[in-house]
Structure formats: C-alpha cells, structure tokens
Amino acid sequence: MFHRRLWLLFSAAFLVSLALMAQAARLSLGHLHEDRLDRAEQAMRTPKLVETRRGRILDRYGRVLAHDEPGWDVMVDYRVITGEWAFARGRVEARRDRDWWAEASSDQREARTLEHAQPYLEQVEMLWQTLADLGQWRPGDLTRADIEAEKNDIRRRVQKLAAHVWAVRQERRAERDGEAVSIAEVADAIAEQRQHYSVVRDVSERTRVQVEAFIAEAEVDPGLGVWKQVRMERPRQRRYPLETFTVEVDRQGMPGPLRSDQPLLIDAEGVGLHILGQLRRTYEEDEDARPFLVTLPDGSTATDLRGYLPGDRAGSFGIERTQEFWLRGARGRTVTHLDTGVEDRLSPVPGNDVKLTLDIDLQARVQALTHPDVGLLVRQPWHRSATETPEPKILSGAIVVLDIESSEILAAVTTPGMSIRSRREEPESVFRDAEYLPYLNRVVSRAYPSGSTLKPFVLVTAMDENVIGPEDTITCNGHLYPQHDDRFRCWIYKRYLMRHGPLDGAQALQHSCNIYFYTLGDDLGMERLVRGLRRFGLGSATSCGLTDEHPGDLPSDAMIPNMGKTDAILMGIGQGPVTWTPIQAAAAYATLARGGVAYHPTILRDPSPEDARGEDVDVPRSAIEEAMTGLKLVVEDKDGTGRFINVDGQRIKIHNVEGVSLWGKSGTADPGSVRWVDHNFDGKRDPGETYTLANDQDHAWFVGLAGSEGGPPVVAIAVVVEYAGSGSQVSGPIFNEVVRALRLEGYL
Template identity: 30%
Template sequence: MKIDYRKLKPYRDYQRARMLGSRLLVLRILFIAGFLLYGSIFWYLQIVKGPEYSLLAEENRLHRRIEQPVRGIIRDWMGEILVTNRPAFSVFIDRERADDPREQVSRLADFLEEDAASLEEQYEKRRKQPRFVPLRLMPDVALATASRIEAHRPELPAIDVDVEAKRYYPFGAAAAHVIGYIAEASEAEIHSRDELLPGDQVGRVGVEMSFDSQLRGAHGRVLEEVNARGRPLRVVRRDQPAREGQTLRVTLDARMQAVLHEAFDGRAGAAVFLDPRTGALRALYSGPSYDPNLFAGRLSPDTWKALSEDPLRPLQNRALAGTYSPGSTFKVIMAVAALQEGFLKPGEKIFCGGTAVFYGQKRHCHRRWGHGKIGLAEALERSCNIFFYTLGQRMGIETIEKWSRRFGLGSTTGVGLGSELAGLVPSNEWKMRTHGEPWYPGETISVAIGQGPLHITPIQMAVEAAVIANGGYRVHPYILDRQSRIRPPEDLGIRPEVLAPIAKAMVSVVHGAGGTARRARVPGYTLAGKTGTAQVVSLDAAENPGDHAIFIGYGPAEAPELAWAVVVEHGGHGGESAAPIVAKVMKSYLERRHELPSDHVVRIANGAGHVALQ
C-alpha cells in the first residue's frame, strides 16, 4: 500500500493545531529547562567547585620525585679511602621496549647460562609495577656479566644494565666497628628525623652513624609532570637539587686498623690508639670483627642470624662497650694519686715479703717470696701487689675514686661512635645504693690492684695512658678534626715530679731486663707501658678460659705520639699476648713516621687550645 503523504497535507484542524501548539510549547520549555539545568551544573562544577577541581587536576598532573643524594666518602688522616661508593651493575628489563618480556627474560638466561627459573621468579615478583618502571632482574652483577649483556644488545633490546651506588668498605672487617655500616631507616627513625624518607639508608654505628647528617647530603626535590600511567614526561621545576654528602676526613689511620685486624687474628678483644696530645683517635678495633660490606647489599637473614647469635658477639664494639677489670694497669693511677696526694713520699720504699695481712685478710704478691724493700718505679715495673695494697690501705676508696674519675673512669668519653659504657668506679655511695651496705675498707685492697668491682673500657684505658704521656692532661677522644664538640685536653694539675718516676718506670716495663712487656719493643724506639691481667672468675676452675691480657702505654717515650690500650680476652698475661700486638702496630706507625701529616697536630693544637708536650 502506497501512501501519498502530499494528500494528507492540506488539512487544517484548528483545534488540533491549538493542541499541537501547546504540546510543542511544552517541548520547547522542556528543552530550555534541560539546557538551563546543564548550564547551571557546569557553572557549579567550574565556578563554585572550580578551585577544588583545579587542585585535583594539579595533583593528577604533578608528581614529586625525590632524588637520592650520593653519600659522602670517608678518608683517613692520610687520605686513604675508608668508605666509598662503588658502582654496582644491576640488570633491568624495560617492558615498554619488549613485545614479549618473558621471551627476553629467558633469552637473557640463555646468554648468561643462568638458571631461567630464578630470573623468571624475579620477574614475576615485580611484574605488578607500572609498565614503564624497569624491573630489576639481577642486582649487583659482575662486570663480566654486564659486558656480556652489552655484547648481546641487539638480541636483548629490552634488557638494560644500570649502575647504582653501593657503599663499599675497602678495609672490610679491619675498621668495621669504628666506621660502622648503613642500613635502611626504621619507621621510628623516619618519624623522628625530618630529613629521612622511607627507603633511605642511615648509618647504624661508628662514623657512619655519628656523622650521618654530614655524610647523608640532602635529597633533591623535583616536580615532574606525569601522564595518567605515571610516566614522567618533563621536569616542571627543580625545587632543590640533590646535595652530595660531605667527604669526611677522620683522624683514623687505616694501616694501623689493618695491622690490628691481622694481629688480633680473630681473637676477642679490643684496641684503642690515640694521639695523647690531642685525643685524636688513630685506631679503634674490636675483635672478632665482621665485614661491613655484608650490610651494604641486602643482608640475608641467615648472615644476620649468624652475626647476632655468635657467642663471641662480633657486632659489639668492645673498645667502647666492653668493660674489663683493669688489673695492674690501674697501678698507674694509684701511683699518680699516691704521690700527688702525699700518701707516698718521693723515694719512699715499702717492704714486700710476699704476703701481708690487710684488714684481717691475708694477701699475696704474685712473687711468692716477695720483692723486699721496693720503691715506686720498681713496684710498677715488677707489678708488686703488696706495694699497691699498702698504698690502697693508706689512701682509702675516696681518694682512689677521686683520681679514677679525674682520669676519666666511670664516665663515657663521649667519642660518639655507638653505644659506649661508662664502666664502674666503686665508692661508698655506690655500695650503699646497689648493695644497701657500706663499703668495707678491706674491699679497697682489691681495687688498689685493679680488681674488685672496678670496670673500665679500653678507650678509658687509652685515655689513662695518654695522661701520663702528655704530662697530666686528660684528653677527650674524637675522630673528626672539624668536629665542633671537640673538648680540649684538661689539665689535671699533676706535678711534673709526680709523673717523671712513673713515666720512667713505664719505660722500664718495656725496656728493663725484668720488664713485663719486653715483647712490645720496636727496635730503634723507646716505648712506655704497663701490663695487666684481669682475672676472669669462673665457678669451675677446669673450665676457666683464662684471664684477660691488658697492655696500656705510649710512645715514643721521649715525645709521645700515640697512647694505647690493648685488651686480649683470655689472652693470659698482658705481656704475652697484648704487647706483641702493640709492637706490630707501633712498628707500622713509626716506619711511616716521616710521611705522616705533621700540620695535623699543630692545627688541632691551635684549635683545641693548650696541649702539653713533654
């Protein structure tokens, strides 16, 4: 059926036309209303909410990227590098350049003759990241591997070898405790230190920790424009360029550290060498040690477990946190106190018959038949106990405590290289506080020869030796010349005539015929020292692992440049195991003496105030 629409045309139904007219008017009104509604919706979104949405658009568009600063390197006083950053080659895959990333991974495995499964595992583990982020397949590969990949570049278009900075400690275990290591910052640290961001590495112990803020540098802040997939397109603004960390020149001597490490040969103990004129640390060693390079990469849980659960506790810094009975080395302080305070007249001799009774208790000298009438110099050289028991009896615990504290015992040196212990100097007040009973004079007798409840750290022992070496100044050890908190040496007010015989006796300890530290001798030089043996009390005598060997001293005796303390745990007598270590270190130092920086001391002397030279 064909309809001729033209025939339908000329009809005019005015009633209907009116109706159509009003119905069309409704349509017209609806249209206008619809557009007005959207006009106002756009007005609301763009004008009322405009600023809010502008911010959201900016947030979309801009991304703040943090640029990691290069951590500062650490050199010793000679300029030798103790810590640096080494380039580590890591293998990445850029999935944007690969049609089939998995195929590239397996091809890479073929070229490197690697286990494909482990590479694929790495790939699968990181696959969820945005596509433009290159995935690390192999961290820290050998140079040979890297060059092999470069050689196969045409077949591996999506594989990249990138260089990342990794901390490197060339001296390894030799300077582990003093230099420290770095590790990823904990959440608490990030919270408390504004400059830290998640994923940052912070110094954990040693110089790496103490001077972390100088070494760290500062993050760069870059404002980038990114697209919807997060790919950075251009740098909008460089708010702050990354600032490289400072290079630190510490007072340490890398070679001495190396010699110490070798000389300790895995034994437990500690050694501190410092410049008695200033307090500058030359060497600080704790054994057994560990390789800080292990911490530079990703530390495996097994390695960490082995280190932290080792019964010899290699992670502990014994030089700062190992407390030992000083043994006979304490007699040096006894001698100074007795002469200075007049408890011993110059030239006075005391009779040693091998045994004597003090406060009703029979005490022995280590020489059973005694030393006879003996003076201070001889008593020190031969380490006569009866002589010092007598001094202890005369002085009482108050005087011993006073002088111990003047030498720096009982408080931390504040060298700031990690946790340091104060040790313990006993007193009546201490006894009351801890045991609830007064100090018995009889207890003073043990303390007089460095036993009893007296505990000191190797670094305190080194300070003690420095006081004799520099003519009566207590030094405050430090490790960085430019450190603002260096405290100048303190004059203890010891009269020269008090120190002279003690120093002379300490020379005899090394060079005298009957000296206990003859094994510390270095041909051509005069050294001074005092050995000690710290008794290790064990309930089962058969299992007694042996006493700790201690040797403190300084040298060269006529113009001391180094003062030291060496402790070898269970090393027996100080002269046997600790003295040879000193000989090796001093030899390494004295052989290089002409090439050592000389302005160093002068500069510090000017900066730090008065320094006495004998």
C-alpha cells in the same frame, strides 16, 4: 490586600531560598571544580626525584675509605610489585566486549577480569623467577625469598606513606566542606604509587645485559609485556675500596717459634669496618624521625628532600651511623610541564665528607698482626696459662693506638673481626657466634677489669692525697695480712714464695708489687680512690665518635657508703668494682704522658668534635714523674715485669724494636670464675641471661707509651687479649709488634 502581601512574602522567601541554593551549588561546584583543576594540573606535571650523593669518608691523609659509586639496579613499576598491573590489563581485555560488559553483573565482570588477567599474572611470576635465577650464578647472591622480602617491604612502606597522605587530604577536605569525607573520596593514587622501585640492587654487568635484553624483546613479544614495566637505573652504591689489604708482616722480632727471617703475606679483610660501618635499609623509626612528607601546623604537607622514602639507606653502625645526617645529602627534583615542555629543576645537594683521624695503612698493619697465621693471638705454650699443654686456640682482643699530642685515634682493631663478605655470605658466623662476637667493637664496646695497668693511677692518686710521699717506701712481705691468712698475697709470693721487700712508688710499678698497691687502696679508702680515678676518665665514656661505647665501671657516690674495705683493697690492684675499655686505658696513659692534662680521644677530624680538650687533672707533677719513672723501669730494667718472656726455658726480651723509647705496664686481670654466653648477641649482660661456668684464663693487658729514642712519648698503645693468661707473656709481644708497625709507618 491580605493575599497580595502573602504572595509578596512567599515570593521573597522563594527568591532568598533560590539564592541560597545557587550559592551552595556554586560553592559545591566551585570546590569540585577546584579539585578537578588541581588534579588536572597535577596530571600535566611529571615530577621526578633526582638522587643525591652521600658524602665520602676519608682517612687522616685523605684516602677514600667509603664513597658512592654508580651501580645498576633493576627497577620495577610499583603496580607490578602489588599485582595491580596484571589485573588492570585483565580489566582492559575484559571490557573489549562493551555490550557484554554493560549488561554483566559485578560478579561476572570480576570473573571475566580474573580470566583475562591470568596470562599477565603468569608474566609477573615469570619476571620474579627470572630475576631470582639471574642472581644465582654467584654464591651468596639473590634468592627468590630475597625478592619477596624486598617486595613486601616496598609495599608496606608505600602503603604507610599513602595512608598518611590520604588522612591529611581527608582532614583538609572535611575542614573545608564542613562535613565528614570518606577516605574513598580522597584516595587517589599518590606519586609514590606510580614510581619504579629497586627490587634488585647493584647487579653484575652480566645480569644488566640480560635484563636489558628482556626489556628490548618485550617491544616485539606481547608475552613479555611485563618487562616494559622494568628499567635499569644507576642509583649510587656504597663502596669501601680499602676494606681489604695485603700486608707484609715482618717476623724477625717475634718470640720463639713465631720468629722467621721470611716475611708473611696476610690478606686482611674488613680493615676498619667496625669503625666505618655500613648502610642498611631504613626502618620505620628512621622514616618517622625524618619523613619525606612533613605535615605543617596548618594541616598542609611539604616535602623534605633530606627525608627518607621507602627503600632508602641509612647508616647501620660506625661512622656511617653516627654521622648519618652529615653524610646524607638532599635529593633534587625535576618537574616537567607536559603542556609547555618546560622543566623546572632543583639540583640535589651532595652529602658532606667526613675525615677521620684513622691511618688506614697503620690500621691494616695492626690488624694483620691479629691474623691466626701470624700466631700472636693464638694460644702458645709460653702464655703461662693454667693448661700445661694449651691447645692452639684463637684468642679475642683489641688494640688501640692514640696520638698523644692531638688525642686522635690512629688505629683501632678488634679481633676476631668481620668483613663485608662475611656479613653478606656468612651472617651466622658474624651474628650468632656467642663466644667470639665478631660484630662487637671491643675497643669501645667491652669493658674489662684493668688489672695491674691501673696501678700508675692508684700511685698518682695516693701521692696527690698525701697518703705516700716520693721518698716513702712500703715493705712487701708477700702478704697483706698475717702469713696464715691466704687473702691478698703478692704474685711473687704465690708463685715463688718470695718477697719484694721495701719499695718506693717507681719500684712498686717496676715489680708490680701487689702488697704495695693493696696498702695504697686500703689507706686511700673507696671515696678518695674513686675520686682520683674519675679524673683520669674512668667510669665515663670518652665520646670519641665510635658507636655503642661502654663507659666502664666505677662505683658511684651512692654506692660507695655500701662498699667495704675489701673493695678498696682490690681496686688498688685493678680488681674488684672497676673496669675500663681499651680506648679509656690508652687515653688515661696519654694523660700521664702530657703531664696530667686530659684530652678527649676522637676518631673525627671533620666535622670536628666539640673542643673539650686541655683539662688539667690537677695532680702534683712529682706524682706524674714517679709514675712515668716506674713505667720506664717496667720495660727497660732487667727486673721489670714487662721486660722478658720465657720461651722454652729461655728469657727473651719482649721489646726489641731499635730506635724507640718505651714506657709500659702489663696487667693480668682476673675475669672471675664465670664466663657468660651472650645469648642476646648484644655484648651486654642482661638480667635473667644464662651464664655458663668455665675455668677461663686471665685477661692479658699491656698498655704503654712510645716515642723516638731519647724523645718524649708520642703515641699511647693499649692491648688486651681475652682469657689468655699473663699480660707480659701474651700482650707484651703484640705491643712490641705494634711499635714496629708504627716505626715502619714513620710515627717513631
């Protein structure tokens, strides 16, 4: 009886164990079967991505400034890029002797594989060198080093993507099986390791024909077998069709030796490039911010067809950068089922167009005025610089034109500029020129002391704070303090030992009297003065849609208690702790023209920026009218400081465009005695950066308004020229020629 029970218990335990073993085997085989089914199913599907079209960039009249255009790229199989193709071919050759292979050691197999791979490695080397040689027929084109850099970048990015996919697979398998899984068990090749990649982009028609000849010859010549792994494709290339203009410059109204009855033809390169921007290869941070493969909360992965893959392009600067996700479309995808021949297709989604407020014709006209051959931005004898016989030096600066009614930017030029050609062929001249910084968009990215162009806003603030009334005057004796004190002298006293006498607000602007505005700064004090200037946008970026905008400088509330009387006095004439950018200057003057209503300037028409317009700065209308009267006197009265320039001892009218009405203010702003060398090439003064002493000239400003004769102002214009001398002498004639360009384009 006892033995029978023992036998029954043993049998039951055996059957239970057998059942458990069978279940484990079933589960294990089932998972293995599932994996095999998944892999087999994947092998029966051939996925292929379909490239999308990036949105266009248009000017205000719909002219195409940037668009995608199909070009030819040399695409090479990833396994050739990594070298795997040559060793795979060598292994196939080595294994032809099956008996030897079966008995050989691993070291022997590796040596035989390497021996047979050698001819294929030589083919690969020939491929890269041939592509480099084909790219040498035109200066500035492809080099072997460029190809190696591109290959390294592709390998790095694909390996990073593969590591991510394998890590997700490993985690999912370990969670499913309940035990650790080695990376080798899940490290099957991902789709991106079986694709072709652009190694040479946008090749010429000549290169395309030569590459296709090699591909065709490879079908009959085994020595060219590697070319079977190459194909020509037409991904879209970014084109900027209006980046170069030929402009006819009218010189009849220019000063002195620049005047001529014969127009000058100027080839303007890089028109609008600082605004439009360009594309670059994506960085890791781009791919991290918008990855092509996304890990979901449950650990699975999904594809974001708007995400970035190795070798993709993204906006580097300008509108291409700020509007990247609006311009960028979504890829499509086709999946061909090899067993049925059925193709599933998901069409690509094109990127959205961006319409700018820019008038590209006006932009080209204004840019042509800055060309050295014209001479307006070359140092001239009448610029009233400290040098008796100034050398013919090219000057740096910026010009911006703003539509007053809409606050839309019509033109924004920085000089010296850059072009697509110079960025490609002469990058050192663009990115390593520490004096001129051609890559820097001075319209928004550099702030300057405002000089006397700030005086209208000091006047309006003083009248708003009841520091001075419309009928009140301040007497200019040539100096703010007693005569023996050299501080705070008026410019007319320092230059001619003269005095302005009693002046009201409009007259003080007309004569640009420093004593008048020193007094207002002193009476207002720092707190009230800063509060008034903030209402006109000083100290804050305009958020106009251009990249790397500088907010300008204005003391913060925390700084004001630590600042003294001298700071407020200096700010009264636009010196001391206050700077602004050309776009801020134009926007502030446009606010005066609207009667004290501030709009945010913008470069974007579509997609439209958030509507934050129509903010009343809340100052008396009488204060605005007094400032506008003064600005009119500056350019129209015979004693206005912006009326004449002196050329060869003769007084010549600055503003000579017929049929227009003008308001304006010149400014000669002291930049300080230290000129800095931008060793970091970022346009910013960084802590610890080296500075270079130089006896530089003042920054020359002219900011004003223009309208049709007898009508209200319709455009605001800001001109600044760095280290150039007198505002009226240097920037006044440039302002005049911008007005002429506006008239020619039908704005006035």
